[in-house]
Amino acid sequence: MTTVHEPPTEPSQLPGGVSPAPLRSRLSRLVPRQRHVPVLATLALFLVMYGSGIANYEGFSDTQVLLNVFIDNAFLLVVAVGMTFVILTGGIDLSVGAAVALTTMIVAELLQKGWPPAVVLPAVLLLGVLFGTGMGAIIHLFDIEPFIATLAGMFLCRGLSYVIATESIPITDSFWTNVANQKIKFGGFHVSVSVVVAAVVVLVAAYVLAYTRFGRSVYALGGNRQSALLMGLAVGRTRIGVYAISGFCSALGGVLLSFYMLSGYGQHAQGMELDAIAAVVIGGTVLTGGSGFVFGTVLGVLVLGLIQTLITFQGNLSSWWTKIFIGALLFAFIVLQRAVGRRTS
Amino acid sequence: MTARLAAARQHPLFWPAVVLVALLAVNTVYSHGFLSIELRDGHLYGSPVDILRASAPLALVAVGMTLVIATGGIDLSVGSVVAITGALACLRISKLDDQNSVGGVLVAVAVALVLSVILGGWNGLLVARFGIQPIIGTLILMVAGRGIAQLITDGQVLTINSDPYQKIGAGYWLGLPLSVLIAAAVIGATIAVLRRSALGMLLESVGGNAEASRLAGIKARWLKFAVYAFSGLCAGIAGLMISANVRSADGNQAGLLIELDAILAVVIGGTALIGGRFAVLGTVLGAVIIKTLDITVYTVGIPPEVKLLFKALVVIVLCLAQSAAFRAWISRRRPRPARVAELDKDDEKAGALA
Numbered sequence: 001m002t003t004v005h006e007p008p009t010e011p012s013q014l015p016g017g018v019s020p021a022p023l024r025s026r027l028s029r030l031v032p033r034q035r036h037v038p039v040l041a042t043l044a045l046f047l048v049m050y051g052s053g054i055a056n057y058e059g060f061s062d063t064q065v066l067l068n069v070f071i072d073n074a075f076l077l078v079v080a081v082g083m084t085f086v087i088l089t090g091g092i093d094l095s096v097g098a099a100v101a102l103t104t105m106i107v108a109e110l111l112q113k114g115w116p117p118a119v120v121l122p123a124v125l126l127l128g129v130l131f132g133t134g135m136g137a138i139i140h141l142f143d144i145e146p147f148i149a150t151l152a153g154m155f156l157c158r159g160l161s162y163v164i165a166t167e168s169i170p171i172t173d174s175f176w177t178n179v180a181n182q183k184i185k186f187g188g189f190h191v192s193v194s195v196v197v198a199a200v201v202v203l204v205a206a207y208v209l210a211y212t213r214f215g216r217s218v219y220a221l222g223g224n225r226q227s228a229l230l231m232g233l234a235v236g237r238t239r240i241g242v243y244a245i246s247g248f249c250s251a252l253g254g255v256l257l258s259f260y261m262l263s264g265y266g267q268h269a270q271g272m273e274l275d276a277i278a279a280v281v282i283g284g285t286v287l288t289g290g291s292g293f294v295f296g297t298v299l300g301v302l303v304l305g306l307i308q309t310l311i312t313f314q315g316n317l318s319s320w321w322t323k324i325f326i327g328a329l330l331f332a333f334i335v336l337q338r339a340v341g342r343r344t345s
Numbered sequence: 346m347t348a349r350l351a352a353a354r355q356h357p358l359f360w361p362a363v364v365l366v367a368l369l370a371v372n373t374v375y376s377h378g379f380l381s382i383e384l385r386d387g388h389l390y391g392s393p394v395d396i397l398r399a400s401a402p403l404a405l406v407a408v409g410m411t412l413v414i415a416t417g418g419i420d421l422s423v424g425s426v427v428a429i430t431g432a433l434a435c436l437r438i439s440k441l442d443d444q445n446s447v448g449g450v451l452v453a454v455a456v457a458l459v460l461s462v463i464l465g466g467w468n469g470l471l472v473a474r475f476g477i478q479p480i481i482g483t484l485i486l487m488v489a490g491r492g493i494a495q496l497i498t499d500g501q502v503l504t505i506n507s508d509p510y511q512k513i514g515a516g517y518w519l520g521l522p523l524s525v526l527i528a529a530a531v532i533g534a535t536i537a538v539l540r541r542s543a544l545g546m547l548l549e550s551v552g553g554n555a556e557a558s559r560l561a562g563i564k565a566r567w568l569k570f571a572v573y574a575f576s577g578l579c580a581g582i583a584g585l586m587i588s589a590n591v592r593s594a595d596g597n598q599a600g601l602l603i604e605l606d607a608i609l610a611v612v613i614g615g616t617a618l619i620g621g622r623f624a625v626l627g628t629v630l631g632a633v634i635i636k637t638l639d640i641t642v643y644t645v646g647i648p649p650e651v652k653l654l655f656k657a658l659v660v661i662v663l664c665l666a667q668s669a670a671f672r673a674w675i676s677r678r679r680p681r682p683a684r685v686a687e688l689d690k691d692d693e694k695a696g697a698l699a
Contacts, residue, residue: 092480094605142671144664145618147419151605152660159654166650266650274488287481320495320596327489334477334485 038284039296041336045329046299049306057313067191069305074194075100075256076275077301080283081205082249083276084297085242088209089221090289091139091146093243095153096250097272099131101265102157103254107176108169108264117175125251131157132247136240150243154273161266168265171258180259194256201252206294218242222289278326279304282333303329357615360666361630364613364659368637372644379644388517392644394525396637401528402427402583404632406603407610408532409465409579411628412539412572414611417552417620418472418479420573423607425490426464426580427600430457431588432497435505444507454513458581464490465577469570483573487604494596504593514590524586531582536625545623548572552620606635613663 053060070077079096086093103124110120131153139149171177183190209215217238220228229235257268283300285292307325311317353359372379372392382391406423413420437453438444464486471482516523539545550558551565559565580600588594612618613634614627638659642652665671 138661138665142665142668142674144668145612147608147618148612148660148664151609152657152664154605155653155657155660159651159657162650163654274484277484278488281481281484287478318495318500320492320500323492324489324496327485327492330481330485330488334471334481335475338475338477 042299046303064189070195071192073301073305074198075253077198078201078249079253080276080279080297082246084280085245087280088218089242093246094150094273097269098154098157099250100254100269102161103251104258104264104268105161105164107258108171109164111173128247128251129244132244136243140236140239168263171262358627361613365634368641376644389520397525398522400633400636401524402586404629405528405579405583407607407628407632409576410607411611411623413576415548415552415623416569420576421483421604422486423580424600424603425487427584428494428596430461430581430584431599432494432594432596433457435503435594438505438507447509450509461577461581462574465574469573473566473569498596502593502595510589514586
């Protein structure tokens with residue numbers, strides 16, 4: 001994964017006039033591998049956006065601006081990481097936004113009833129895992145389209161949130177407010193606890209995908225389910241497992257959102273599933289599955305967050321331009337992915 | 346179980362019909378005059394008419410979606426197209442000197458519908474020409490389209506006062522709601538064209554195997570392009586109905602989540618998401634079921650906040666009832682391994698039952 005941090009060095013971008021022959025062997029190490037190209041393109045885009053922000057707006061170069069993007073999007077990042085697992089197997093999970101909302105609702109309701117945070121926190125995370133496992137089981141065992149099964153899950157979660165309460169419930173628990181207000185300071189900058197949690201989730205997810213049997217099965221399953229089955233991989237366990245992971249990430253994302261909002265509400269996280277899917281796609285993961293990286297998803301979330309920051313700094317653009325920009329970006333990325341894909345074939 | 350019942354159970358519309366009848370029965374139990382229709386001021390009134398009126402836009406969107414899904418695609422952008430066409434039509438009408446001029450309204454409607462075909466065509470271009478995955482190709486317009494709709498209405502709810510325009514959504518003709526008649530006409534024409542000509546079979550062939558269809562001399566790309574454009578048009582008509590009904594355009598809320606309801610209607614109607622076969626009438630039945638479900642919630646007195654929960658349960662039950670693997674499991678056999686199920690699916694596709 002180290003190449004991710006290098007600037008993109010596609011052959012076309014190399015300075016002209018250098019005779020390629022003697023350099024070729026050295027350059028071949030710098031030329032990114034095929035599967036890294038989409039991620040590197042996202043990184044390049046991110047750097048260009050960040051650079052133009054610094055060039056155009058006063059105060060944009062403050063590192064805290066970048067850290068704020070993380071602070072404002074930590075929950076989306078966690079949810080998008082779960083979505084990455086599902087999409088890598090070629091599935092999709094539409095229920096994440098609703099599951100996030102339901103989690104904030106359960107947290108707020110239980111805390112209001114006086115349950116100790118030490119019970120509430122593990123309980124909602126466990127619920128998330130159970131919910132995801134249930135959807136995964138329905139999808140795998142009963143051969144139901146992921147799109148439809150998770151759509152039903154979405155209705156179920158939003159419905160359950162409204163059953164708990166139709167109004168927003170404030171969170172006043174001291175542990176929750178303490179964590180929410182906690183600033184982790186370093187060298188004059190600060191991040192929230194959520195950012196640290198999200199970073200841990202990203203690292204664990206990247207490790208699991210790259211170095212564990214489960215992670216490799218996820219890629220194999222997304223590459224070709226029949227082959228994975230014939231190879232003797234645990235197709236069922238992996239398929240149900242990714243939805244369990246996505247359920248867990250949604251619940252954790254919900255907990256982080258409840259830190260951020262300090263309230264539970266059935267209308268929290270409306271349309272978050274789309275943001276998560278968009279982040280995964282912009283991050284270079286192919287929706288048919290089998291190819292993509294967690295770090296790409298991180299970049300995808302950063303790009304989405306940066307668009308909003310840029311629009312805020314610009315000041316005179318209405319909020320709907322965010323959607324139009326995200327749409328345009330999606331388009332650009334998909335065309336790029338097609339172009340890259342065609343070059344190999 | 347008699348042979349006839351067993352045969353009826355094989356019919357693709359059996360389970361959806363059972364659910365619809367059950368829902369209507371529940372409604373009748375809770376509200377005795379539920380099924381009665383009366384003639385008042387030359388207009389038909391009654392809950393069944395209400396259900397049909399509420400179903401008209403959804404049924405239109407869902408029929409467009411059915412054809413897209415028949416070719417193995419999906420169209421997530423319909424909600425945004427609904428919002429954009431409604432917004433554009435209302436914007437043009439609001440700029441008229443006389444909002445009640447029929448000519449001006451017709452021009453606005455025509456412009457909005459042309460735009461909806463163009464938007465659908467954009468999806469078709471991405472999917473058919475550039476080979477982009479349908480779910481992603483249409484996601485672009487779904488996300489950007491909401492922004493465009495808000496751009497048109499300038500983020501406001503655009504209210505107009507035009508009687509001719511309102512007729513599209515709330516008017517009556519020959520005692521029947523105009524929106525139902527429009528939807529019936531479009532859907533009837535669609536079924537006639539698809540099933541009276543080879544077009545329906547060609548669509549199923551493209552959905553079954555686009556490459557094989559192409560090699561067999563079918564213009565698979567053109568057909569794919571056409572179904573997305575048609576889906577855009579259907580969403581456009583629905584968008585006009587929805588905005589006309591409330592005499593306003595809301596770029597943010599109009600048609601929100603209608604793509605999910607439409608896909609649901611298609612699946613309930615017995616069209617498989619993998620493509621290769623489709624049932625337009627089943628889809629219409631599905632749309633009516635979804636809207637009946639909404640009305641049932643009010644009739645039975647289920648609190649509105651439980652509505653989604655109720656919907657989720659019905660979706661789960663219906664999908665499980667239609668799942669061969671689940672029925673096998675219920676009859677105490679082990680679910681078949683995925684491999685066998687896949688092979689069966691291919692057989693079904695080849696069979697292409699209508």
